[in-house]
Amino acid sequence: MNKFKLTIFAFIVGMCSFIIVFPYISDLINNYRTLKNPEVVTIKSGEYIVGDDIQQGIYDVEVISGKVKFMQRELSAKDRVLGVNLHNGEHVQIKGQGKVKLSPANFESIEMSKSGQYEIHHSGFYEIGLQLPEGEYVLSYKGKTDKEKPFVQILSSNNRNVLHTYDFHNKDIYKIPLKKGNILEINKFLFFESDDIVINLKPLY
Template sequence: MTKTKTTIFILIIVACIAIIGYPFVKNLIKNDDPLSSNTAEQVTLSKGDNIVGKDLQPGFYDVKASSTKLSFMGIELSENDTLLGQYFDNEEHVIIEGNGNVKLSPAKFNTLSSSKGGKYLIQHSGFYIVGKQIPQGDYKLSYFTKNKKTVDTKPFIQVLPKYGGNPLQTIQFEKKENYDITLKEGNILQVSKNLFEENNNIVVELKAER
């Protein structure tokens, strides 16, 4: 094989590797640092079957309801209810029922503030990135209700290794009022204050273990 043919062959191999490996590398970047590859754009959606790639761009979104009562992907929302860090993939169906609109904005992934006692209070359901929004470490997980109101359904919590990964730990507060969890860099903390509606009376608490 001549030197020119060898060079061309190597270039073809490199090009094939790049084409095949790009989705894998892109996925790694998305999981490690969602903000670096977030293609989400601000959009307002109303009742109907909205298709990702047509009615909205794929990406990570913060979702806010603008009506008194509607259903977003099966979750009942009232006015100003917010869901954070929601990821919508290409060709996925985003279904909205009821009256009013839902505003979707590129996810901010803001860092959670803590009290002097190392307590982090989570006010909204959603997905939280460990290492960016919450420091890695050992925590005591619990919840409380504002004004000591009684709730029928308890929060549902999962620790994921990454977005879309299989759960490392699932907590439903069935037998205890608090649980020990370990959060590592890059993990995702999934918080559902209620699986069927966003209940603003519930606050999830993380207390750092010293």
């Protein structure tokens, strides 16, 4: 086979491979775009399937009226849970009398307070390197409760596997490492939200 025929053969093989692979690449690109920029949707009491009733994606969740139980967490008007990742096929259940708005996650960076620490006011998932600088921190919380205590986890960036868990039933202060790409999961409480609790992260320089 001379060089010309070899070139034509390689071109045909390449085109065939591209035609076969292109739909999968296109799906991956579309899924990524949807994940990063899903549509805003307002929902109420009921059960919803991600991919059918709701686009998959990462959402900021806000109760705009009433009281609801959103995925087992009790929320009232103006309560927010940030950076919630909803996957295709997942069931989202809402109970109660109220409305919930799902908006594309804003990934807003957290500014350092005048006291020299980062204060987190909403439960949710925060990306290190994007919303908080990487580094070592003293993790604590401010506020009182007779019911529960905050629960914090560090998750891996790709599949959100649990890397570290911090339970404030055991200690009041933890020293934690946060690496770029990690996800910091904040639960002021596991089953309800409270404005009385603030999670504090003080950098260790």
